[in-house]
Amino acid sequence: MSQDRAAGGRMGDSSLLRRLNLAAALGAFLEAESLTLRELRAVVGVSRPTAEDLLAELLTEGRVEETAAPRKPSSSRAAGRPARHFRFRAESGYVAGLDIGAHKAMAVITDLRGNPLATQRVELDPELEASERVAAAIEVARSSWAQAKVDPADISGIACGVTGALRAAEGVHDVREGPVGSALAPYSLPGFTEIDVAGELSAGLEKPVAVANDVKLAALAEHWKGAAREHRDIVYMFAGHRAGAGVLIDGQVHQGRHGAAGEIGVFPALGWAAAMERLHTRGAALAAAEGVGAGKEGELVIASAARQDPESLEVLIEFAEVLARGAAVLALAVDPEVVVLGGGMSRGGAIIAEPFKRELANLSLVPVEVITSTMGADSVALGAARMALDTVLAELLAVPGS
Template sequence: MSQDRAAGGRMGDSSLLRRLNLAAALGAFLESESLTLRELRALVGVSRPTAEDLLAELLTEGRVEESAPPRKPSTARAAGRPARYFRFRAESGYVAGLDIGAHKAMAVVTDLRGNPLATHRVELDPDLGAGERVRAAVDAAHVSWSQAQLGPADITGIACGVTGALRAAEGVHDVRDGPVGSGLAPYSLPGFTEIDVAGALSDGLGQPVAVANDVKLAALAEHWKGAAREYGDVVYMFAGHRAGAGVLIDGQVHQGRHGAAGEIGVFPTLGWAPAMERLHARGAALAAEQGAGPGREGELVIASAALQDPESLAVLIEFAEVLARGAAVLALAVDPEVIVLGGGMSRGGAIIAEPFRRELAKLSLVPIDVVSSTMGADSVALGAARMALDTVLADLLAVPGS
């Protein structure tokens, strides 16, 4: 090998090593509230001069800045110059999470630490066409960015949750009809099988938008900020205007080969669809009696059951038991640490949770913790933001050529 080629190889190795060290340094800042130079050096495993160079580059890029020392119990200050602290600049980028549902479109924007900065929700007619529904979501996103005093150029990643079965192809998250005979359920939103949802959102927002199943994103949000934070393996049961389920393995959404993991609601023997129909029929009857608007059927049935109305109680108990049978099927398959009850129906408290637990116990091999969601209506949008954030952070930590 010539000296020039050998030198070129050494230069290439040195350049790659620097990129690896830079990614490790940024990762260390992401994992910590703040770091001193000495702490950074120890975490990355480099010499002091190298640590100084890495820190200088991150400061120049705007990813890191000097910060106040962390608050500690009052002690006598050591002699010498106080240590300087540095932190990751969460405001060096922002992500947006969208939720397109039957009755609403919602957008949330967060910084790169996942701190929500603004949320905007608009109510939608359940019969609204696909194009108008997508435009409502785009408008909600722009309003949330404006509320956070951000422009489109500040947003570094966007994801959206949409009702329907997910089909993942070539690494791209998409929600569409499955191929003929695949068994995948289409969108339950009017007209969504006739449009390119990801493309329409991307056109409206000016950058790529990843689209994923809403229930799976709600499960991701529950693990990120909700009742499943302390658990890795989770079965998430969604009960709202429809029933659905999602599975997390080691804190990550399990999609399956075609993105259909957890879509057990399409299995007729479970009886989810008839139970949902009876629940909605009872809610519609109560809405007609009380002059209530659409979208409150579940809430009205819960309120009626709380007043010991026999018909409402019977409908809710049947629904909870049917949901529990689906949860038992998933639990027997993945042996989760916890089952989370999410969606609007989870706000029914013990009226839903107790019959669910009783039926689950009959069908389970081992006791399983059952907890109710703490996320509320923001879960899908927050899960979408988490998905976008994971993509942005992975790109920041990627090392080209490694």
């Protein structure tokens, strides 16, 4: 080997080591509220001059800034000059999460620590054409950015949840890589199988948009900020205008080979479609009798059942039991720590939860804890923001050539 090649190899190794150390330093700041130079050295395991260089680069990039020292009891203050503290600048970038459903479009924007800054929502007609629905989502996203006073140029990542399952096709735009080999095939939004959802969103927002199943994103949000924060392996059951399910393994959404993991509602033997149809039929009858518009069917059935109406009670119990059978199938497959009951119907309380728990217990090999979601209607948009945030942070911590 020539001296030039040997020198080049050493330079390359040195450059890679610096990139690795820089990623480790940034990761340390992401994990901590603030760090001193001494603490940074200890975490990364480098010399003081190297730590100073890494800190200087992160300060120049705008990812880190000096901050006030954490407040401590006066008795614990050390004598001498206090150490300087530095923090990760959560406002050095932002992510947006979108939710496109049958009855609404919603957007949330967060900083790079996941702190929500603004939320916008618009009600939609369930029969709205696909192009108008996407346009409404684009408008509500931009409205949330304006509300948060965030320059669109500072948006680092966007993800969107849409009612549907993934299938092998072309057209979805991944946040990192552009077009990839899977496309969303929504099964309940008019016209969405005829358009490139991610492509139109990306064009309208002038940024790449990743698209995923809304129920899986709601499960991710539940693990991030909801009732399942302390759990890693989760079966999430969604009960709202439709029924759906998602699985988290070790805190990550399990997509499966084609993105169809958890889509057990399509299995005819479970009877989900028939139970949902009966629920909607009963709700529509109550809506007509009370002069209430569409979109409140589930709430009306719950309210009627709470008044001990026999037909409404029967419909709800059947629905809860059918949903529990799907949960049992997934629980037997993945042996989760917990089953989360989410979606609008979960707010029915014991009327839904008790028959669900009984049926699940009857079908389970081992006892499974059931908890009710604490997330509201923004769960899908928050889950989408979490998905976008994970992608952005992975990019920040990536080391080219490692």
